Amino acid sequence: MGDKFDALKLENQLCFPLYVCSKEVVKRYKPFLDEIGLTYTQYIVMMVLWEYREMNVKELGKYLFLDSGTLTPVLKKLEQKGYVARERDSSDERVLNIAVTEKGEALKETAVEIPAKIGSCIPLEEQDAVQLFQILHRMLDIFRGNSSLR
């Protein structure tokens, strides 16, 4: 029937399955990311840079919803691995530009195989997957402040 504490039950939350599904899906990426020696966070940073070639830390943070406290060590690690170059902007020394290196560009050729391999990591019917994709992207737009995109 339900008592006054039903609202506190885990099964009635939207947040909890969101939190768990996110973690579980990311966890399923690991074997594939291990093959190219990247963590999930490093991977999404590289995805942005593969697409845009160069971006500063602030822009990267806005795009990925991560702050400098998270990005700084991740970018230093990617620099160590030789996939990105970190260089201060010549016209504004506060800005740090991150650019893909040739080695980083080469990694893209291996990485491009990953999304297909990973398809089965999200155990949903095609229909549900599409629905989920749309709803989450609508939410993302709102978080980005682009709610006008409907």
Add this chain to the structure above:
Amino acid sequence: MGDKFDALKLENQLCFPLYVCSKEVVKRYKPFLDEIGLTYTQYIVMMVLWEYREMNVKELGKYLFLDSGTLTPVLKKLEQKGYVARERDSSDERVLNIAVTEKGEALKETAVEIPAKIGSCIPLEEQDAVQLFQILHRMLDIFRGNSSLR
């Protein structure tokens, strides 16, 4: 049009918005959880214990998708705060039972207000929220191995 690297674009991923939305929603819980002095992880542990009163670490981990490396320090913190009691099982000393204390039970009365306050943390139309809830719970069931529940 799209090139051979389209699969690597962030906007084409399902995982990324899942990852971001999870973090952003949890972040929006913070002001409310601060009021009762709990972190999100501590909160979901308490939610299980408020419902079941007592559970051992292994069961708790299965329920929350967390391992002892995460739970041990969280449970010690909750014990410090006086909300739970940690006691070895008398019939099997390997098992650590976690039980809500009276103080923990008292906290429930304050916490019950939280879910309602938080409603607006997920910026979705009612219809989308219901859809999302159903899809994520289907996914959760599969992760739990209960795929037979349809």
Add this chain to the structure above:
DNA sequence: CTTTATTTAATTGTGTACAATTTAATAAAC
């Protein structure tokens, strides 16, 4: 009964995440 295998938590090490502060550089105000 003793050796071996399994199970449960705890521990260790690495990598995020994020709030809050600090530092340096640039811009704005005076």
Add this chain to the structure above:
DNA sequence: GTTTATTAAATTGTACACAATTAAATAAAG
């Protein structure tokens, strides 16, 4: 031109999250 405010990264501190290992207890096999 100097003071003041703002901005961008880096740093610091706290709290997960998880893989891998360890330690202790129990169960199974011999």
